[in-house]
Amino acid sequence: MSLQTADASRNVDVTEKDLPLHCPTAAAPLWARHPRVFLDVVAHGEASCPYCGTKYVYKGAAPKGGH
Numbered sequence: 001m002s003l004q005t006a007d008a009s010r011n012v013d014v015t016e017k018d019l020p021l022h023c024p025t026a027a028a029p030l031w032a033r034h035p036r037v038f039l040d041v042v043a044h045g046e047a048s049c050p051y052c053g054t055k056y057v058y059k060g061a062a063p064k065g066g067h
Helices: none
Strands: 011-014 021-023 037-039 046-048 055-058
Touching: none
Parallel strands: 011 055
Antiparallel strands: 021 037, 046 055
């Protein structure tokens, strides 16, 4: 997976190893950072960041355990 800069024109695929998912990611350059927001991509298969609009699409298996 390549989580680079947060960009509204991008779709970023994520898997279970990327959970819990937050934007911006650790790979984002300092100039592209905004307040960290955690995104639930498992519930609906995708989530968009309310700050930068980057769309994250979940491509992994359903997580085991939980409530």
